[in-house]
Amino acid sequence: AQTVTQSQPEMSVQEAETVTLSCTYDTSESDYYLFWYKQPPSRQMILVIRQEAYKQQNATENRFSVNFQKAAKSFSLKISDSQLGDAAMYFCAYRSLETSGSRLTFGEGTQLTVNP
């Protein structure tokens, strides 16, 4: 079974600064997807960015980018020019393409605080 580990329960960053959230995963599969989701106090999970394992190029979405290291099974999220609205719980997730239903397996989450 796949596992996802987020080793940073809490992180904080000053507004306009850059912060990196860590994520590692364990799998024996070669083809899969990785995601970062954001969960504000409203509880809704919002997709931030996704990465296909077969692509070597790191995904980028505006101020959000990832550092995907397939051999190391690492998938970190970098938030540049942090804004107050970025404050939320961030979850890293793994999606298998081989198991039934392609469910997402989530890490424990990192609570990000943005200080003005």
Next chain:
Amino acid sequence: GAGVSQSPSNKVTEKGKDVELRCDPISGHTALYWYRQSLGQGLEFLIYFQGNSAPDKSGLPSDRFSAERTGGSVSTLTIQRTQQEDSAVYLCASSLNRVDGNSPLHFGNGTRLTVT
């Protein structure tokens, strides 16, 4: 509707009572997932539907938990004889295509269940 809708938003029930949680997915989404999120924790997979069938029920924690989906649309998660450890946020998500890992899961705002 535009997004995944869950009801009720909050539910308080007495220990031993049965509860039903409802999920209305995005129109046209064939895959539907239920997750449970305990306080400050990550998301725990419960069950996956493809159409009206549930090929993966492996996450249901006990036989007190059941779910159904009718008409390939609305799903109901039922918890019988609720226990205090069932208190959590129950999140529903839908996806356009289960085999395409790039098809993201869209989440509802969840139902916060409190068992007293």
